[in-house]
Amino acid sequence: MPQKPEIPLPESESRRVGYAIVGIGELSSEELIPAARTSEHAYVAALVTGDPEKGKAFAHAYDLTEGDVYTYERFEALKDREDVEAVYIVLPNSLHREYTERAAKMGKHVLCEKPLSVNAADAQAMVDACRAAGVLLMTAYRCQYTPQHWAAREAVQGGKIGPVKLLDAIHGQVEQDPEAWRLKRDLAGGGPLPDVGIYCLNTIRFMLGQEPEWVLATLHQPQDDPRFREVEESMSFLLGFPGGVVANCLTSYGTQKTATLRVLGEQGTVLMDPAYTYQGLRLTLSDQHGDVQPRLPDEDQFGLEFDHFAQCIRAGKTPWTPGEEGVQDHRIMDALYQSARSGQVVRLERLEGRDVFRGEKPHVPSGSQ
Known part of the structure; x- marks a missing residue:
């Protein structure tokens, strides 16, 4: 009998890469968090928001605890979260550089929404900060x-x-x-x-x-x-x-x-x-x-991004x-x-x-x- 094709199964949570979603606006709530929940190699471990009550509501809805919700002022507290290996920055463009540099200093890998920043100089500074910290930086170009x-x-x-x-x-x-x-x-x-x-x-x-x-x-x-x-x-x-x-x-x-x-x-x-x-x-x-x-299959584009970056983190390779x-x-x-x-x-x-x-x-x- 011909063998059935193998269906990839999600990795255990201890092997998957935990992300902190930084900013829980429309894109995060409608696309990113649901995508991560079906990911093979990634999962949402924490949320960062300026609205703690909104963050708690999302935490309850997605099997997180109130302790997994952080304000922007407490962003650096993520440094002690070993399960948070990467952050996904979903903020206004002018804040991308600040939060990328802050994440890099904590040793967290960074997946950042496009555009990377507001100009080439700031974007290059983000690349330099991540390189100096020894962490990966990926631009979220889902169409690739x-x-x-x-x-x-x-x-x-x-x-x-x-x-x-x-x-x-x-x-x-x-x-x-x-x-x-x-x-x-x-x-x-x-x-x-x-x-x-x-x-x-x-x-x-x-x-x-x-x-x-x-x-x-x-x-x-x-x-x-x-x-x-x-x-x-x-x-x-x-x-x-x-x-x-x-x-x-x-x-x-x-x-x-x-x-x-x-x-x-x-x-x-x-x-x-x-x-x-x-x-x-x-x-x-x-x-x-x-x-x-x-x-061709109509795949979840954000799930593909989550998985690719997670696999690059595990393998120590530069993302696409x-x-x-x-x-x-x-x-x-x-x-x-x-x-x-x-x-x-x-x-x-x-x-x-x-x-x-x-x-x-x-x-x-x-x-x-």
Whole structure:
């Protein structure tokens, strides 16, 4: 009789990596904590919040104790928690550096939401702090861990659509609340670019495995809309890659939700629509014979991140999207804002090779690697 395929089972809690979730807003409560509860290699061991009562309610709901809830002022008390080996930082962008440095000093590994910080200098300081402390730093780029994105990358880099010529990416949504922290420059570092536009930028770099050589950008910041007193509403930008490949990107806080990525080759195209959502990713491969939509599992993207980082911690290996990957996006975004101010093309340092900032290749379900 043929053998049944082995189904991976979760490790015991003593072997899995315990995380402290730092910030329990919407993303943590709706995505991260549920994802960790189904993880094979990770679990939530503690919560850090500015609202202790909210923290206690979450603790009771997820089999934690009130002693597992910490305020931001008591963050350093996690140093004595041997079961907390890593922190997942889910705070406004401007706080990422502070909490990464504080965690590194405690000897805790850091998984940090994107963007890594508010500019390249702060992001590099986070990398330096973790390196000096001997802990790992991973940027939470969930789109670099899904079966759909890896299948698209294989089609692009494996020659299935012929030589790549152009890419087109759009990520926009409506930001309604004028008081949202994402619309405060000091907290966010910018408008839609570092929040949703970064998916276009980062996923294109992932698809090609290459780094852009130049950028050109323009932005729109309406003067009569209270939401955009400090940041742009929309940005349009071009990325120039080796061999003449050009990517055209649009991002906005003023459009109906749109999340698409198209790669145009000489013999075919790759389309992801939607391309950046938490669930329901859809991939279409097209050539002269027609369209194909590969059947791929709709995995929990945050669970994949938790597991990959946990496995890297256990093995002492650099994660696929380390802090350096986040720093590079900040360098490019800093150049995009510079270009938008000057109206000129901004040249970037030319970097040879593929995946120059990435670490250990992740396990992708369904063998799509």
